[in-house]
Amino acid sequence: MKKIAVLGSTGSIGTQALDIIDKNPDKYSVSVLSGATKLELLSEQIGKYHPKAVAVANESSLGFLRSKYPDMEFLVGMDGLIEAASASDSDLVLNALVGMIGLMPTYAALGSGKDVALANKETLVAGGQLIMETASASGAGIIPVDSEHSAIFQCLEGQRSKSVNRLIITASGGPFRGKDRQDLKGVTLKEALDHPKWKMGNKITIDSATLMNKGLEVIEAHWLFGTPADRIDVTVHPQCVIHSMVEFEDHSILAQMGIPDMRIPIGYAFSYPDRLPNDLPGLDILAAGPFTFEEPDKKTFKCLQLAYDALKAGGSCPVVLNAANEELVGMFLLNKIGFLDIQDSVDRLLQEHEPIYSLSIESILEIDKNVRERVKQLWR
Ligand SMILES: NC(=O)c1ccc[n+]([C@@H]2O[C@H](COP(=O)([O-])OP(=O)(O)OC[C@H]3O[C@@H](n4cnc5c(N)ncnc54)[C@H](OP(=O)(O)O)[C@@H]3O)[C@@H](O)[C@H]2O)c1
Structure with a gap:
């Protein structure tokens, strides 16, 4: 069973990734979910996948989510995404965040030796050399998700x-x-x-x-x-x-x-x-x-x-x-x-x-x- 941290689980790539996990319950499970503005969807996902942790963009989301899941571990902001990306429970990190916000989580995941399925192209545009060096130093792999x-x-x-x-x-x-x-x-x-x-x-x-x-x-x-x-x-x-x-x-x-x-x-x-x-x-x-x-x-x-x-x-x-x-x-x-x-x-x-x-x-x-x-x- 491969445990996957889905960063950006409420987005276009994130929801399609969850669809694949749904269809292959014997092969994949969800270790981490993350979202920013689509809190209803994130809440449904938490109820369905029971992840170990959930990363949210800011403190203001916590009231709503904690009222529904009082025992869940919520991680907040960039520090939360970094922690979510390097969490020891995951075998693979899918970075489906959009924009520059994806750089640090990729860097953290690779630095901690985690393989990254990379949709977030901005990671390599902004930090290409550093990211490739980090992957090579830790031995972690980058598997491209972008179709090209x-x-x-x-x-x-x-x-x-x-x-x-x-x-x-x-x-x-x-x-x-x-x-x-x-x-x-x-x-x-x-x-x-x-x-x-x-x-x-x-x-x-x-x-x-x-x-x-x-x-x-x-x-x-x-x-x-x-x-x-x-x-x-x-x-x-x-x-x-x-x-x-x-x-x-x-x-x-x-x-x-x-x-x-x-x-x-x-x-x-x-x-x-x-x-x-x-x-x-x-x-x-x-x-x-x-x-x-x-x-x-x-x-x-x-x-x-x-x-x-x-x-x-x-x-x-x-x-x-x-x-x-x-x-x-x-x-x-x-x-x-x-x-x-x-x-x-x-x-x-x-x-x-x-x-x-x-x-x-x-x-x-x-x-x-x-x-x-x-x-x-x-x-x-
Ligand atoms: N969509 C595709 O078909 C496709 C194809 C190839 C490559 N890509 C690449 O994949 C990446 C994701 O694309 P997408 O189309 O899936 O984007 P998207 O639908 O906009 O989803 C982005 C995800 O990032 C989250 N997010 C946005 N701002 C955030 C913040 N400040 N803090 C934490 N989370 C934040 C969103 O949360 P909320 O939705 O809850 O706000 C959502 O879960 C991009 O780099 C894109 O270039 C996408």
């Missing part, structure tokens, strides 16, 4: 990493594929949240619309697979059936395919190195095609180019990219700024930044904080 990275991870199984020519990350193109800058000026929040293929949390859905999500994934792939930026390509594949590909030195390309359903990569992360049977429909290969591939429009959707630039510049630049983007997406979700303001302001923040090349966990958190303050100052 799971695809690459699967293509690399049994291969020697030095035989890789390039990684090819596929992208849906998002809801605004084919539009130009003029078209993007007036897009609404509702339109940006209307992803053509995937049903996900709000932040990643906006990141998909701006193509920042692909940019974050390029940085995530760089750290996970040790591939330099100039050997990571992005291709738009609107059918979302090929989840990514790897080209080897003999020019063979391996691709991983399947229906676009996150329960497949989450299940693989839980069962790795085995495969987990499921009751999802298989891919109807005759109905799925024809498959098309397009060059992403990095001029209109600047975020993807900015992410490549930040990765190449190195040091603190990806921290700035990530922090500025998260703050700006938050503002767009509150209708405080326009869609193009996200990419234009990330660009400005990166241009203003003097890179720092030796990063500790403290300096990453400090840069993140300063960038967020600067964004707030710009849009006051």
